[in-house]
Amino acid sequence: MTAYDRSLFWFRRDLRDDDNAGLHYALASSRQVFCVFVFDREILDALPGRADRRVEFVLESVAELRESLRARGGELIVLHGRAGDEIPALAARLGVAAVFANEDYEPAARARDAAVERALASAGRRQHLAKDQAIFARDEILTQAGGPFVVFTPYRRAWLAKVDDYYLKAYPVAKRAERLAKPPFATGLPTLASLGFEPTNLRALPVPTGMSGARRLFADFRSRMADYRTARDFPATKGVSYLSVHNRFGTTSIRDLARAAWKGKGEGPATWLSELVWRDFYFQILWHHPHAATGAFRREYDAIAWPGRDEHFEAWCGARTGYPIVDAAMRQIAATGWMHNRLRMVVASFLVKDLLLDWRRGEKYFADHLLDFDLSANNGGWQWAASTGCDAQPWFRIFNPVTQSERFDPQGRFIRRYLPELAKVPDRFVHAPWTMPPLEQQAAGCVIGRDYPAPVVDHAAQRERALALFKAVRA
Ligand SMILES: Cc1cc2nc3c(=O)[nH]c(=O)nc-3n(C[C@H](O)[C@H](O)[C@H](O)COP(=O)(O)OP(=O)(O)OC[C@H]3O[C@@H](n4cnc5c(N)ncnc54)[C@H](O)[C@@H]3O)c2cc1C
Numbered sequence: 001m002t003a004y005d006r007s008l009f010w011f012r013r014d015l016r017d018d019d020n021a022g023l024h025y026a027l028a029s030s031r032q033v034f035c036v037f038v039f040d041r042e043i044l045d046a047l048p049g050r051a052d053r054r055v056e057f058v059l060e061s062v063a064e065l066r067e068s069l070r071a072r073g074g075e076l077i078v079l080h081g082r083a084g085d086e087i088p089a090l091a092a093r094l095g096v097a098a099v100f101a102n103e104d105y106e107p108a109a110r111a112r113d114a115a116v117e118r119a120l121a122s123a124g125r126r127q128h129l130a131k132d133q134a135i136f137a138r139d140e141i142l143t144q145a146g147g148p149f150v151v152f153t154p155y156r157r158a159w160l161a162k163v164d165d166y167y168l169k170a171y172p173v174a175k176r177a178e179r180l181a182k183p184p185f186a187t188g189l190p191t192l193a194s195l196g197f198e199p200t201n202l203r204a205l206p207v208p209t210g211m212s213g214a215r216r217l218f219a220d221f222r223s224r225m226a227d228y229r230t231a232r233d234f235p236a237t238k239g240v241s242y243l244s245v246h247n248r249f250g251t252t253s254i255r256d257l258a259r260a261a262w263k264g265k266g267e268g269p270a271t272w273l274s275e276l277v278w279r280d281f282y283f284q285i286l287w288h289h290p291h292a293a294t295g296a297f298r299r300e301y302d303a304i305a306w307p308g309r310d311e312h313f314e315a316w317c318g319a320r321t322g323y324p325i326v327d328a329a330m331r332q333i334a335a336t337g338w339m340h341n342r343l344r345m346v347v348a349s350f351l352v353k354d355l356l357l358d359w360r361r362g363e364k365y366f367a368d369h370l371l372d373f374d375l376s377a378n379n380g381g382w383q384w385a386a387s388t389g390c391d392a393q394p395w396f397r398i399f400n401p402v403t404q405s406e407r408f409d410p411q412g413r414f415i416r417r418y419l420p421e422l423a424k425v426p427d428r429f430v431h432a433p434w435t436m437p438p439l440e441q442q443a444a445g446c447v448i449g450r451d452y453p454a455p456v457v458d459h460a461a462q463r464e465r466a467l468a469l470f471k472a473v474r475a
Helices: 021-028 041-045 053-071 083-094 107-122 152-162 174-179 210-222 225-231 244-249 254-263 267-288 299-303 310-317 324-336 341-354 359-369 375-386 401-408 413-418 438-444 459-474
Strands: 004-011 030-040 076-081 098-102 126-130
Touching (some): 004 021, 021 030, 021 098, 021 174, 030 041, 030 083, 053 076, 053 210, 076 083, 083 107, 098 107, 107 126, 152 267, 210 244, 225 267, 310 324, 310 341, 310 359, 324 341, 324 359, 324 401, 324 413, 341 359, 341 375, 341 459, 359 375
Parallel strands (some): 030 076, 098 126
């Protein structure tokens, strides 16, 4: 039974044509389904620079999606404009009765979708949104008292108690692919230049794009999933999945990943599943507590007047803090648009509790540079490190960057990969090179202050200042 003669499916952060809930529902309820992707000027114009790996990643992924839809007998209409204008206009041009898409929980996306829904409704058209990017969203997981969870462990317990084959099942597209329609006009694909962007180094990075890239990464990770728990904290080791950008843009199905982890045996799959649950957890935090997008989740911490200095922020961004683990991590994000999770925690803690800078400055830097930038996960991660978040690192627990370095990069393999100036520094000094005697510095070709900076702050002293800042607000 089809409800509509024609409808339109609008791809956003779900750039795949299989196991796509919204596309599945569009095909199930329409005789003909047109497909569109909009390079939204509102998003593109707000990006910090005109060379942005994300635009390139999306363009390549859209190109693959278009080929795949064509192979199924359909087409992808690709537009460049304000989505809020383009979608109602295209719906009118195609004469569709409904627009289908997948839910997006970010505040700006919710506002956009509400505006599009109003514009469509004023012309007698419907909008249907499906859950696709999370396993459980909004208020699907609530406490026994009926409120949202703010602590992860009980949320995870409730998530695991609720999940079953139903929630992890795929939404196939192939079965009704003959309903994919071609528009009665010619369509093209923009170029990076026509979108107003310049090429980045994305192609030189080991970041495969599109659905095929996600499949390749996941196939590789599945063979390593059993070791995830023991390997995931060591940035020099290939221990994690590297799938975050694919989770961000939906070039993979989260149900597919969660199903593999849920059905897997042992601690590796269970630990990886927990990471996917963190993703849902932060989505629902922002959904229920939108104030956290701009301020502290625990509002009392908005009162902290962060005394950090601008030149220290510049040193952090520019990988010149003098703490090798921090600097190597900051070079990793600049060079690749990705940073290992352990290092995200270390550099975030360092910015807030060693440099005493407002966590939002670091959050913004990550938002500008991460290929996998996701408002909920990034905000959650920063507020965790800053101790301002819902289920955060306690305020009195402050990472020591040297100890973290010794523990998670014992031979300095990661550090040396990104800081070649420390290549010859002996292992015992690589975590704190300023402790190297002058003769050793000469021998290693790494004179502190000349070849590598002295530490910009003293960790022990800054730790005391950070504790005092928190104590003052708590008092
Ligand atoms: C300060 C800070 C900022 C962060 N910013 C982001 C961000 O903008 N986007 C982002 O996707 N992740 C963010 N994370 C979470 C995490 O660091 C990355 O998801 C992870 O490093 C990505 O690598 P991976 O795909 O190999 O992860 P894996 O270890 O293989 O994990 C699998 C997937 O689980 C999800 N995931 C893992 N950890 C988390 C987490 N803590 N919160 C939410 N989802 C998680 C991701 O989708 C990831 O792809 C941040 C963490 C911190 C501490």
